[in-house]
Amino acid sequence: MAEIDENLAQREAIEVDRSKGDFKYEESYAFDAGIGLSAGVVDYISKVKAEEPWIREFRQKALKIFDGLPMPTHWATTDLDNIKFENIRYYLAKGQKAVRTWEEVPDDVKKTFERLGIPESERKFLAGVEAQFDSEAVYSRMKEELEKLGVIFCGPTEGLRDHPEIFRKWFGKVIPAGDNKFAALNSAVFSGGSFIYIPKGVKVAQPLQAYFRINAENFGQFERTLIIADEGSEVTYMEGCTAPKFETATLHSAVVELVALKGAKIQYVTVQNWSANVFNLVTKRGVAEEGAEVRWIDCNIGSRLTMKYPGVVLRGKGARGEVLSIALANDGQHQDTGAKMIHAADDTTSNIIAKSISVGSGRSTYRGLVHIPKTLKNCRNNTECDALLINEHSRTDTYPAISVRGQKNSVQHEASVSKVSAEQIFYMMQRGLSEGEAMSLAVNGFVNDLVKEFPMEYSVELKRLIELQMEGSVG
Amino acid sequence: MPDSLVIKNLNASIGERPILKDFCLTVPKGEVHAIMGPNGTGKSTLSKVLAGHPDYTVQSGSALLDGEEILGLEPDVVARAGLFLAFQYPSEIPGVTIANFIRAAIVARQAKGTPFDAKAYYAELYAKMDALKMDRKFTARFVNEGFSGGEKKRCEILQLMMLKPKYAVLDETDSGLDIDALRIVSEGVNRMRGPDTGFLVITHYQRLLEYIVPDRVHIMWDGRIVHSGGKELALELEAKGYDWVKTELASA
Numbered sequence: 151m152a153e154i155d156e157n158l159a160q161r162e163a164i165e166v167d168r169s170k171g172d173f174k175y176e177e178s179y180a181f182d183a184g185i186g187l188s189a190g191v192v193d194y195i196s197k198v199k200a201e202e203p204w205i206r207e208f209r210q211k212a213l214k215i216f217d218g219l220p221m222p223t224h225w226a227t228t229d230l231d232n233i234k235f236e237n238i239r240y241y242l243a244k245g246q247k248a249v250r251t252w253e254e255v256p257d258d259v260k261k262t263f264e265r266l267g268i269p270e271s272e273r274k275f276l277a278g279v280e281a282q283f284d285s286e287a288v289y290s291r292m293k294e295e296l297e298k299l300g301v302i303f304c305g306p307t308e309g310l311r312d313h314p315e316i317f318r319k320w321f322g323k324v325i326p327a328g329d330n331k332f333a334a335l336n337s338a339v340f341s342g343g344s345f346i347y348i349p350k351g352v353k354v355a356q357p358l359q360a361y362f363r364i365n366a367e368n369f370g371q372f373e374r375t376l377i378i379a380d381e382g383s384e385v386t387y388m389e390g391c392t393a394p395k396f397e398t399a400t401l402h403s404a405v406v407e408l409v410a411l412k413g414a415k416i417q418y419v420t421v422q423n424w425s426a427n428v429f430n431l432v433t434k435r436g437v438a439e440e441g442a443e444v445r446w447i448d449c450n451i452g453s454r455l456t457m458k459y460p461g462v463v464l465r466g467k468g469a470r471g472e473v474l475s476i477a478l479a480n481d482g483q484h485q486d487t488g489a490k491m492i493h494a495a496d497d498t499t500s501n502i503i504a505k506s507i508s509v510g511s512g513r514s515t516y517r518g519l520v521h522i523p524k525t526l527k528n529c530r531n532n533t534e535c536d537a538l539l540i541n542e543h544s545r546t547d548t549y550p551a552i553s554v555r556g557q558k559n560s561v562q563h564e565a566s567v568s569k570v571s572a573e574q575i576f577y578m579m580q581r582g583l584s585e586g587e588a589m590s591l592a593v594n595g596f597v598n599d600l601v602k603e604f605p606m607e608y609s610v611e612l613k614r615l616i617e618l619q620m621e622g623s624v625g
Numbered sequence: 626m627p628d629s630l631v632i633k634n635l636n637a638s639i640g641e642r643p644i645l646k647d648f649c650l651t652v653p654k655g656e657v658h659a660i661m662g663p664n665g666t667g668k669s670t671l672s673k674v675l676a677g678h679p680d681y682t683v684q685s686g687s688a689l690l691d692g693e694e695i696l697g698l699e700p701d702v703v704a705r706a707g708l709f710l711a712f713q714y715p716s717e718i719p720g721v722t723i724a725n726f727i728r729a730a731i732v733a734r735q736a737k738g739t740p741f742d743a744k745a746y747y748a749e750l751y752a753k754m755d756a757l758k759m760d761r762k763f764t765a766r767f768v769n770e771g772f773s774g775g776e777k778k779r780c781e782i783l784q785l786m787m788l789k790p791k792y793a794v795l796d797e798t799d800s801g802l803d804i805d806a807l808r809i810v811s812e813g814v815n816r817m818r819g820p821d822t823g824f825l826v827i828t829h830y831q832r833l834l835e836y837i838v839p840d841r842v843h844i845m846w847d848g849r850i851v852h853s854g855g856k857e858l859a860l861e862l863e864a865k866g867y868d869w870v871k872t873e874l875a876s877a
C-alpha cells in the first residue's frame with residue numbers, strides 16, 4: 151500500500167490530441183491503494199472513507215462474490231480475459247472532500263475540467279454539478295433553492311453516512327452485489343458517484359450533472375450512483391465521461407441504481423467518450439413503481455469494449471420504462487450494448503430504441519431482454535434496433551431475447567441493418583464534403599430522429615463527438 | 626487554356642475493361658456542349674472519371690480545369706475546384722435533409738471559421754426552389770429519399786444552382802422529367818449560363834437541346850468522340866439514329 155505522501159513534486163506534462171478528452175496533466179495523489187486487488191485494498195478504501203462496519207462488510211462480501219464468479223466471456227467476448235485485475239490501481243484520490251467552489255479546486259484539476267467545459271455548462275444550464283477525478287469528487291455543488299427544498303446531491307460516502315435512513319434502504323437492492331462479476335467488483339471497491347434524493351412532489355427543472363474523469367493509467371474507476379425520486383417528483387441526471395489515451399488498459403466499472411417511487415420520473419442521460427483503451431463495464435438498472443417512469447438515454451462512443459444493458463424493472467401498475475441508446479463502434483472497438491425490460495405489474499409499457507454504428511473493423515452488438523410473464527395483462531413493449539455499417543469489415547449482431555407470455559400482452563419488434571455505401575459517400579464528396587464530413591453527415595442522419603428526444607445541450611455535444619470520431623476514422 | 630475544361634487522350638477502365646479510349650474534348654467557359662451517344666458508350670463513365678470516382682482506373686491522359694489537373698484528386702477536392710456532376714442516378718442519403726446537405730456543401734467551400742449566414746442562405750434556397758417550382762417543404766425532406774425520378778433531377782439542379790460551379794456535367798438530367806419539368810429545369814440551367822460557367826450536357830434526346838441550346842454537339846461512340854458539330858447535329862441524329870455513324874466509322 152502506498153504511503154500517504156502529499157509532497158510529490160508537481161510535474162506538468164500536457165499531451166494534447168484533437169479529441170477533446172485526450173489530454174492529461176501529471177498528478178500526484180494523497181491517497182493511493184496501490185496496485186492489485188485484495189481484502190487489504192478493500193479495507194484501505196473503507197478506512198480512508200471512515201465507513202461504518204456494515205459497509206465494510208458489504209464490501210468484503212462483494213469481494214468474495216467477485217472472486218467466485220467466472221468472467222462472462224462465454225456469451226460476450228474473450229477480450230474481457232485481457233483485463234489484468236492484478237495490474238490495476240483501485241483507489242486514487244487527491245483528497246476526501248469535494249469543495250463547493252471552483253476556486254477551491256486545485257489548479258491542475260480545475261484546468262482539466264475547464265478544458266472539458268464543465269464550469270461553463272454549470273453556469274449555463276445545470277442545477278447542480280459533481281466533478282469526479284479518478285476515485286473521488288473534487289467539486290460538488292447544487293443550487294441553494296434545491297437544497298432548501300430538501301434535494302440531496304452528494305457522493306456515496308456522504309450519502310450513507312449522513313442520510314442512512316434514505317439511502318441504506320435501497321443501496322445494493324436494485325443491483326445486488328451478486329448480479330454479475332463487475333457489479334460485485336464495484337460493490338467491493340466503489341468510490342465516488344452520486345447519491346441523489348428528490349423529495350415528494352419536487353420537480354427539478356434543470357439537470358443535475360456528474361462528470362467522470364479518469365486521469366491515471368492502469369486505473370479502475372468504480373463510481374456508484376443511487377438516485378431516489380420520491381413520489382411525484384422529477385429529475386434529469388446527466389453523466390459525461392472522458393479519459394486521455396493510454397497505452398495500457400484502464401477499467402471503468404460503475405453501478406447505477408435508480409428508484410422512481412409512485413408517479414415519479416427519472417431521466418438518466420449518459421454521453422461517454424472513452425478513449426480506445428478503456429474497458430467500460432457498467433451495470434445500470436432502475437425500478438419504477440406505480441405510474442412511475444424511468445428513462446435511460448445512453449450514448450456510448452469510444453472505449454475498447456463497452457458492455458452495458460440499462461434496465462428497468464416495472465414493478466408498479468402503469469409504470470413506464472424506456473431505453474434510447476446510440477452506440478458507435480469505431481475501428482477496433484466493440485460496443486456490446488442493449489436494454490432489459492422486466493415487466494412485473496399490469497398495464498406497464500416499455501420502449502427500446504437502439505441504434506448502432508459500426509465503422510471499419512468496429513463491432514456492435516445489441517443484446518436485449520424483454521420479459522412479460524403470463525400472469526400479467528395489458529403490458530406492451532416496443533423494440534427497435536437499427537444498425538448502420540460503414541464499409542464492409544464492420545460487423546453487427548442482434549440478440550433480442552423477448553419472452554412474452556399470456557394473451558393480453560403485446561410486443562412489437564423491428565430490426566434493420568443499413569449500410570453507408572461507397573456510392574453515397576462519393577455522392578456527398580462530389581458536393582465538396584470530405585470523406586469524414588460525408589460519413590458524419592450520414593451517421594448524424596441515421597441517429598437524428600433519436601437525438602431529437604435528447605436534451606438540447608447533449609444533442610449538440612453528441613453531434614460534435616460523432617464528427618470527431620468520423621474524422622479520426624478516415625485513413 | 627486557362628478558361629476551359631480540357632480533356633486530352635483520356636484512357637480509363639473499370640477493372641480490366643477499357644471504357645474511355647483516347648477521349649478528347651474541350652469545353653470553354655461560357656459554352657454549352659452536348660454529348661450524345663448510344664447506351665454503354667461511356668458517357669456516365671466520363672463524368673465519374675472526371676469527378677474522381679474510386680472505381681475507375683485512369684491509365685493515361687489529362688483533364689485540366691482552368692489549367693489545373695483534376696485527375697487523381699479526391700472527389701471532394703475536384704468538387705471544390707469547381708466541377709459539379711448532376712448524377713444520372715442520384716444517391717439517397719437517409720436522415721439528412723436537403724437544407725442541411727446543401728448547407729454542409731456550402732460550408733465545406735468556405736474558409737474554416739467563416740460564420741454562416743443562415744438567413745441569407747434560406748432566402749437564396751427558397752428563391753431557387755421557387756424558380757424550380759419545388760415545394761418549400763422539400764427542404765425538410767431527406768436527400769432523394771422517396772423522391773420520384775423527376776424530383777431527384779430537380780434536386781440535382783437545385784444543388785447545381787446553389788453551389789455555382791465553374792463547370793457542370795449534367796448526366797441525362799432530362800430522363801424522368803415530364804414536359805413541364807423539362808422546361809422548368811432547362812430554364813434553371815439557362816439562367817446559369819454565362820461567361821463564368823461551362824456545361825457538358827449528356828442526353829439521348831434532342832428535345833432537351835431545344836430548351837438548352839448547345840454551342841456544340843458531340844457524338845460519343847465506344848469511348849471517344851467520333852463526330853462534332855453545331856446544334857443541328859442533334860436534329861440529324863434524331864432523324865437518322867446512330868446507324869450512319871457506324872457506317873461512317875467503318876468506312877473511315
Ligand SMILES: Nc1ncnc2c1ncn2[C@@H]1O[C@H](COP(=O)(O)OP(=O)(O)OP(=O)(O)O)[C@@H](O)[C@H]1O
Pocket residue numbers: 639644662663664665666667668669670671680713
Ligand atoms: N461499375 C461498373 N462495373 C462494371 N461495368 C461498368 C461499370 N460502370 C460502367 N460499366 C460498363 O461500362 C460501359 C459504359 O457505361 P456508361 O454508364 O459509362 O455508359 P453510358 O454511355 O452512360 O450509357 P447510358 O446511355 O445507358 O447511360 C457499360 O458497358 C457499362 O456496363
Ligand SMILES: [Mg+2]
Pocket residue numbers: 668669670713796797
Ligand atoms: Mg449513362
